[in-house]
Amino acid sequence: EADIYQTPRYLVIGTGKKITLECSQTMGHDKMYWYQQDPGMELHLIHYSYGVNSTEKGDLSSESTVSRIRTEHFPLTLESARPSHTSQYLCASRGGTAEQYFGPGTRLTVT
Amino acid sequence: AQSVTQPDIHITVSEGASLELRCNYSYGATPYLFWYVQSPGQGLQLLLKYFSGDTLVQGIKGFEAEFKRSQSSFNLRKPSVHWSDAAEYFCAVGADSSASKIIFGSGTRLSIRP
Numbered sequence: 001e002a003d004i005y006q007t008p009r010y011l012v013i014g015t016g017k018k019i020t021l022e023c024s025q026t027m028g029h030d031k032m033y034w035y036q037q038d039p040g041m042e043l044h045l046i047h048y049s050y051g052v053n054s055t056e057k058g059d060l061s062s063e064s065t066v067s068r069i070r071t072e073h074f075p076l077t078l079e080s081a082r083p084s085h086t087s088q089y090l091c092a093s094r095g096g097t098a099e100q101y102f103g104p105g106t107r108l109t110v111t
Numbered sequence: 112a113q114s115v116t117q118p119d120i121h122i123t124v125s126e127g128a129s130l131e132l133r134c135n136y137s138y139g140a141t142p143y144l145f146w147y148v149q150s151p152g153q154g155l156q157l158l159l160k161y162f163s164g165d166t167l168v169q170g171i172k173g174f175e176a177e178f179k180r181s182q183s184s185f186n187l188r189k190p191s192v193h194w195s196d197a198a199e200y201f202c203a204v205g206a207d208s209s210a211s212k213i214i215f216g217s218g219t220r221l222s223i224r225p
Contacts, residue, residue, distance in 0.1 A: 004154075031211055033212075041218070042216065043155075045212060058212075098160070098162070098213070099160050102147075102154035102156070104154045105152070105153065
């Protein structure tokens with residue numbers, strides 16, 4: 001069983017606020033990912049990282065940014081939240097095999 | 112480019128009935144295939160995966176899937192569903208064992224009729 005954590009689980013915040021969604025994994029995985037998922041819809045990759053100091057943009061354009069200073073930590077930041085950012089954000093990690101392990105997600109609502 | 116199609120958006124089956132969820136992929140070589148399940152408000156849990164070898168793979172919770180290269184399919188099956196199986200199911204494909212990215216299908220929502 002994978003150990004990957006996301007905080008907060010739920011967040012309601014006003015427009016214009018800066019937010020950081022936290023993601024941590026205890027498995028020592030090099031590769032980590034952020035997906036955006038609207039309710040009942042598919043997952044869209046927005047950021048990924050191959051390791052420390054490596055970050056790449058995903059397939060879906062996003063106004064968020066990420067950093068990877070430590071192997072276990074991959075936070076996602078929105079400098080100025082907007083209602084269009086309302087969604088669920090899922091973090092995942094991957095070790096030596098191809099499958100990805102997912103955290104429980106953060107459901108973000110911007111009012 | 113890789114792609115995954117799940118043609119059924121929503122399926123309802125009776126408890127105890129058999130289940131088959133369809134998945135078709137597009138990729139030139141042998142893909143790495145996955146099925147994930149997502150309960151409401153939760154992350155995704157890996158049900159099973161196919162990399163090579165036996166084309167019928169067994170997963171957790173009594174699920175199995177069969178890789179059919181000729182049909183570019185990787186359908187998920189369960190002989191008898193339980194009410195707790197109600198969830199969203201995602202098929203996914205990666206290009207190779209070192210693939211950093213996985214492409215997900217749009218998902219199939221499974222409802223269970225009592």
